[in-house]
Each structure stands twice: as C-alpha cells, then as structure tokens.
Amino acid sequence: MLLLSRKPGQGIRIGSDIIITVKEVRGRQVRLGIEAPGEVPVYREEIYRAIQEANRDAVARDDSMQSIYDIFKNPKPESKPDTTEDQ
Secondary structure, three states: OOOOOOOOOEEEEEEOOOOOEEEEEEEOOOEEEOOOOOOOOOOOOHHHHHHHHHHHHHHHHHHHHHHHHHHHHOOOOOOOOOOOOOO
C-alpha cells in the first residue's frame, strides 16, 4: 500500500485520467474530490462491500431457484394406479 500525505488543495493522480484532490480536512474527517471518466465506477468502501454482499446473496438465491427448476423440469414418472380388481 502506498501512503501519501497531502494538504487541502493538493492531489494525487492515478494513471492519466483519475485525479483525487483533498478538498477539506476537518478534525478526523477528510473531504476528497474525485475526477474520473464516467466508465470508471467510484464507490465509498462501505457501499462497495454492500454491493458485493448483495451480489453474493443473489447468486445463492439463483442456485436455489435452479434446484427448483430442475425438479419441475425432470419430474419423476407418475406411478400408475392399480387397475387389478379384487375378486
């Protein structure tokens, strides 16, 4: 991990098209400005983790739905009723 110190107004460039600028420092809180191309997703860490967890949950539900689908796709043959009569 690269650790850098920056003051308000100073920035960091990632590649040629992403710029992170320190906008404000207030106590233990830092306000950052991020300039990035529209196709580059930018998330707060807690939001990114929530998205990942929701995706994992969705995949788990898809697996259970697949099991249900398989049951109905290949039903067991029905047993034929007994047609012999007691005499």
